[in-house]
Amino acid sequence: MEHDVHLKVSSYECCMLCPRKCRADRHAGKRGFCGQTDEIRLARAALHFWEEPCISGKNGSGAVFFTGCTLRCIFCQNREISTGESGKAVNTEELARIFLNLKEKGAHNINLVTPTHFMPSVCDALKLSGEQGFDLPVISNTSGYERVQCIREFGNDIDIWLTDIKYADPLLAGRFSGAYDYTEYAYPALEEMVRQAGGALFDEAGLMKKGVIVRILVLPGHTKEAKAVLDKLYHCYGNDIYYSIMNQYTPPVFLRNGGIIKEYTELNRRLTKREYDKVTEYALSLGIENAFIQEGETSFDSFVPAFDLTGVLGEG
Numbered sequence: 003m004e005h006d007v008h009l010k011v012s013s014y015e016c017c018m019l020c021p022r023k024c025r026a027d028r029h030a031g032k033r034g035f036c037g038q039t040d041e042i043r044l045a046r047a048a049l050h051f052w053e054e055p056c057i058s059g060k061n062g063s064g065a066v067f068f069t070g071c072t073l074r075c076i077f078c079q080n081r082e083i084s085t086g087e088s089g090k091a092v093n094t095e096e097l098a099r100i101f102l103n104l105k106e107k108g109a110h111n112i113n114l115v116t117p118t119h120f121m122p123s124v125c126d127a128l129k130l131s132g133e134q135g136f137d138l139p140v141i142s143n144t145s146g147y148e149r150v151q152c153i154r155e156f157g158n159d160i161d162i163w164l165t166d167i168k169y170a171d172p173l174l175a176g177r178f179s180g181a182y183d184y185t186e187y188a189y190p191a192l193e194e195m196v197r198q199a200g201g202a203l204f205d206e207a208g209l210m211k212k213g214v215i216v217r218i219l220v221l222p223g224h225t226k227e228a229k230a231v232l233d234k235l236y237h238c239y240g241n242d243i244y245y246s247i248m249n250q251y252t253p254p255v256f257l258r259n260g261g262i263i264k265e266y267t268e269l270n271r272r273l274t275k276r277e278y279d280k281v282t283e284y285a286l287s288l289g290i291e292n293a294f295i296q297e298g299e300t301s302f303d304s305f306v307p308a309f310d311l312t313g314v315l316g317e318g
């Protein structure tokens with residue numbers, strides 16, 4: 003549990019924006035675990051059509067991909083941007099302009115992809131864009147590895163929490179994502195998201211305006227883990243939240259090319275239909291009604307866009 007929840011966290015000078023609590027002076031150019039200074043870096047800002055139907059709609063979701071991440075998932079499909087230096091620096095005014103541009107392109111919402119480590123700047127940019135007519139629902143598309151205090155501090159700017167809950171077992175969270183404390187943070191953070199969002203709200207076209215969608219990516223060989231996550235969630239929230247049960251796991255290239263790391267060999271294959279069916283049937287047996295279920299074969303590869311700076315001012 004967090005013992006310092008009374009501390010204000012919205013500062014880059016002694017950064018405690020996420021559970022890593024590095025205390026890095028990002029304002030002075032230092033980098034914490036996420037690998038980022040206080041300079042906002044984006045890899046792409048464009049319409050995205052591969053989210054849940056109530057998010058993508060017909061026109062697409064205005065997805066803004068931030069560089070850096072607070073987790074180190076061994077199976078990360080966005081490795082190109084989650085680590086390292088990719089992306090382009092933008093300032094707050096430019097980020098506000100990007101939000102407005104996406105609105106002009108017809109986006110149903112703004113979909114902040116992995117924004118946790120830039121939330122103070124994101125909120126400033128949302129305020130600026132709001133002064134210029136921006137009024138779309140704002141989505142935080144997060145790994146779930148969040149601090150309650152940050153959800154409280156920045157939550158007023160978020161309408162929809164599109165959050166992963168990756169694990170029920172802390173050991174697996176440590177092994178696969180480098181965060182043995184994932185469950186210690188993710189479940190209380192989700193509780194705060196649900197408290198803030200209240201009941202889900204949809205417009206007449208079926209687009210979500212407000213609410214919480216929890217994504218559960220089923221990993222090969224780990225259907226028990228996915229079921230344990232569903233158990234925990236359903237026990238706490240029943241059908242007050244939406245569940246998105248995902249079958250799109252694809253072994254990352256470095257595992258596909260020989261599975262070089264022995265301890266991860268179980269991840270060197272796709273999920274079978276039987277495994278996925280087991281989990282979705284279990285969800286139904288629990289009584290889950292609000293679930294997004296993927297039909298047929300899907301693959302992460304097809305959902306990963308080019309991180310080529312499209313839509314990042316002056317590019318793409």
Ligand code: SF4
Nearest residue numbers: 017020023024034036
């Ligand atoms: S946001 Fe980055 S620097 Fe800040 S605590 Fe998290 S990992 Fe560390």
